[in-house]
Amino acid sequence: MDKKTENFLGIDVGGTHVKIGLVNTKGDIIEFAKEETGSLRKHPQGFNMGFVETVGKYLKKYPEVKHVGIGLPGLVSKDRTTTLEIPAIGELNGFNLKGALTDKFPDIIFHLENDASAAAVGELHFGTGDNSDSYLFITLGTGIGSALIIDGEVFKGVRGNAMEMGHMLSRGNSRLEPLIGRNGILNIARKMLQSFSGDAGELANAELGMHVLVAAANNGNKVALKTFAEVGEILGEAIVSTVRILDVNEIYFGGGISAALPHIMPAMKKTIHQYLSAYYLSDLKLERASLENDAGTLGAAALCFMD
Amino acid sequence: MDKKTENFLGIDVGGTHVKIGLVNTKGDIIEFAKEETGSLRKHPQGFNMGFVETVGKYLKKYPEVKHVGIGLPGLVSKDRTTTLEIPAIGELNGFNLKGALTDKFPDIIFHLENDASAAAVGELHFGTGDNSDSYLFITLGTGIGSALIIDGEVFKGVRGNAMEMGHMLSRGNSRLEPLIGRNGILNIARKMLQSFSGDAGELANAELGMHVLVAAANNGNKVALKTFAEVGEILGEAIVSTVRILDVNEIYFGGGISAALPHIMPAMKKTIHQYLSAYYLSDLKLERASLENDAGTLGAAALCFMD
CATH class of the missing domain: 3.30.420.40 (ATPase, nucleotide binding domain)
Known part of the structure; x- marks a missing residue:
């Protein structure tokens, strides 16, 4: 892995939209898309599997991606595997999101974080x-x-x-x-x-x-x-x-x-x-x-x- | 050094008294004394040197002591060498207390901490x-x-x-x-x-x-x-x-x-x-x-x- 040249996927999960950006290590957003949170809920197995599938769609689109960062609007477990209390998307409460993603995409490394902390980390690495x-x-x-x-x-x-x-x-x-x-x-x-x-x-x-x-x-x-x-x-x-x-x-x-x-x-x-x-x-x-x-x-x- | 069997000196610095205890690793206070803060101020070079000298008195009394812990009523530097703002004893403001003690007693290891944090550490090691x-x-x-x-x-x-x-x-x-x-x-x-x-x-x-x-x-x-x-x-x-x-x-x-x-x-x-x-x-x-x-x-x- 060379974090100096690869592209990352940044996913900002919200109650209205899930925003997905292909971002290079300098902080340029190369491509951007958004999905309606409501449409992910319509997956036969509910939002959680709808989300996993959507991640898969973008991983297929950008096969060079090896790291995916996910910002979440609520409380996450200390080991950053499980979403605990996500008021806007109750389906995620107590769900091992990292486990589900890693099971499905074993070659990808997922980084989960609270969205306010993610914004602070963004300032750290990409801020001017x-x-x-x-x-x-x-x-x-x-x-x-x-x-x-x-x-x-x-x-x-x-x-x-x-x-x-x-x-x-x-x-x-x-x-x-x-x-x-x-x-x-x-x-x-x-x-x-x-x-x-x-x-x-x-x-x-x-x-x-x-x-x-x-x-x-x-x-x-x-x-x-x-x-x-x-x-x-x-x-x-x-x-x-x-x-x-x-x-x-x-x-x-x-x-x-x-x-x-x-x-x-x-x-x-x-x-x-x-x-x-x-x-x-x-x-x-x-x-x-x-x-x-x-x-x-x-x-x-x-x-x-x-x- | 064997922290399992040695005795420590615990010094609680306050605006009225400086309390000194010889404490074993089980948390028994073997001997206890207190000095008036005001009397330490009467040292020809002021409180700070009066304090250093007082520490020396007890180190001489208890030659087995290798570690001295000092609780201080105020703000200390992040590296725990210097007292920054000690409202009750203004002489200590901006004084490299650890440096002064270590210069005088190079064989002793001094541990400085804010007194509320010291009390919390006491609960950690000696609490029941x-x-x-x-x-x-x-x-x-x-x-x-x-x-x-x-x-x-x-x-x-x-x-x-x-x-x-x-x-x-x-x-x-x-x-x-x-x-x-x-x-x-x-x-x-x-x-x-x-x-x-x-x-x-x-x-x-x-x-x-x-x-x-x-x-x-x-x-x-x-x-x-x-x-x-x-x-x-x-x-x-x-x-x-x-x-x-x-x-x-x-x-x-x-x-x-x-x-x-x-x-x-x-x-x-x-x-x-x-x-x-x-x-x-x-x-x-x-x-x-x-x-x-x-x-x-x-x-x-x-x-x-x-x-």
């Missing part, structure tokens, strides 16, 4: 930023995902599934994800709009969505900016607690909503500086991840670099 | 409980300390000082330690007393201290029980967030206030069960640590087992 090999990675999107890379390895915690920051308790004991995941942010904006007495500008009559909100913030809209400031405060609080537990000082933000990072950052930084001591603030780095739309596919492919 | 080699350890006392032992090693995080749970943000963005450290608990009790309309029993006229409060709870005093229930809720919330980050399911509680654990536990468990999913709750173990008063000395001595 100046990250070191130890950092916290936070995905801001429909949900809030997170991962810790420590000395170039995914931090698994004691039992295998560390770094579920989206489920930390925040204000009034809500979980972080409902508070500042996509819907949470839109809820904050709606409340801000209701209580805002000035001119809400383009948000006054708009159908509120994330693109509209980010565009409004880019235009200096006050309600949009106040919304992202609130998000920054809440996210900053969670980061303070996480830094105290992990002692990490390099933090990257990925996911679609990281596009709003310039608007989130000022309040987030202020909160972090308010609650962390000098030791933690020295050399603290808070930056947007370098991989954007393709982070899922590239992250899955980058798993092939890991042992 | 049925702990595995991976667990979260929380010290309830004047402050709130914590440590993670993972595969028999202290988890250091990225830069060396992980596990400062006492500084996590909790309700209204207070840090956990002021909320439920010793003084925080007494504050909760005072507020409960003020707003309590029934008979506060033995707490009505008592000078409120931790012993009085624990004794009252043991007698079924309602205000005391409500106080510890509140502590349990706050502690439970912090544990929920910590478990989501570390995926740990074995948790021990040490420190003086762990004596109140039976009163803290019910509300703590309720909170934890409210916010964690089935995966985290299966086999979740919440228990009092087996080492009590001597945990500091034994923890420091147990560091000598580590590499």
